Amino acid sequence: MGSTERPAPLRLGSVAPNFTADTTAGRIDFHEFIGDGWVVLFSHPEDYTPVCTTELGAFAKLEPEFTKRGVKLIGLSANTVESHGGWIKDINEISGSQLRFPIIGDKDRQIALSYDMLDHQDATNVDSKGIAFTIRSVFIIDPKKTIRTILSYPASTGRNTAEVLRIVDSLQTGDKHRITTPINWIPGDDVIVHPSIKNAEAEKLFPKMQIVKPYLRFTPLPKDETSAAV
Numbered sequence: 001m002g003s004t005e006r007p008a009p010l011r012l013g014s015v016a017p018n019f020t021a022d023t024t025a026g027r028i029d030f031h032e033f034i035g036d037g038w039v040v041l042f043s044h045p046e047d048y049t050p051v052c053t054t055e056l057g058a059f060a061k062l063e064p065e066f067t068k069r070g071v072k073l074i075g076l077s078a079n080t081v082e083s084h085g086g087w088i089k090d091i092n093e094i095s096g097s098q099l100r101f102p103i104i105g106d107k108d109r110q111i112a113l114s115y116d117m118l119d120h121q122d123a124t125n126v127d128s129k130g131i132a133f134t135i136r137s138v139f140i141i142d143p144k145k146t147i148r149t150i151l152s153y154p155a156s157t158g159r160n161t162a163e164v165l166r167i168v169d170s171l172q173t174g175d176k177h178r179i180t181t182p183i184n185w186i187p188g189d190d191v192i193v194h195p196s197i198k199n200a201e202a203e204k205l206f207p208k209m210q211i212v213k214p215y216l217r218f219t220p221l222p223k224d225e226t227s228a229a230v
Contacts, residue, residue: 009116012150016041016141017114022081023074024088025102034145038071038172040164041139043117047079047087051158055136056088056103057095058161068230071168073101078112081105115139138164140171172227178205179221188223192216 010017016039018031033039042059044052056075063073077084084103091099106112117137136153148171153159170181179191193202193209199217202209206219223229 010139010147010150012147014147016139016145016147018145019111019114021111022105023102024081024084024105028102028104031145033072033074034141034143036143038069038143038168039139039141040066040071040073040168041115041137041141042073042075042159042164043112043115043135043137044075044077045135045155047077047083048090051156052077053087053091053094055158055161056091056099057097059101060091060095060097060099062161062165063101065165065230066168069168069172069227074104075101076104076106076111076117078106078109080107140164140167142171142175169227173221173225176227177221177225179219182218187226187228188221190218191221193219 016030016034018029020027020029042055044055046052059073059075066073077087079087081103084105088099088103091097104111109118112118115137117135135155136157136159138149138151138153138159139147140149142148149167151159151164166186169187170185173187173191174180174194177191178194178197180194181191182189185191193206195215197205199211202217206217209217209219211217
């Protein structure tokens, strides 16, 4: 694959491309790293940049909440592992965190290319050689190695780590209870009965269900029955 040749875009439901790479925690096979759990893979334009530094500190602080849900975090930045090591010291100092999850070294941006993380919109977001930097991508991947969420942010805009965790809770809770989650849902709020469940079955599964419209059926779901109950 040439350095400028872009692969077919990944979709929700695609199998996450496998790769081997050096990380700050040693060399990994990505599918082996996923194992039988969930993974959040997120990319950064470059080490020692201001927005990235704040993001990694925030992910480090929130990592215990992801871990409780069986979710591993792994970052990627288009620099060497050695560069990452020095940067982590700054991140810990500035954020007061202790960053433990691995950061992938992707100096040649081959992994970023395979995940379509490169910025081809902002012509100024390039390195000294004119090669596009990685954007702020997020991939939430389930135990079947299936991509369940794709988020893309411009290099200028930091992410919301609480939102990433909220999406994980929505996905895991939905898989367990056959529900979907409405706008602005947080664990403990009412949820929506999955459209595939007929009313007769839904009434047995969700005795407190309220039918607003034939296609919109709400039911309570206490926080202690969601993936946030950890």
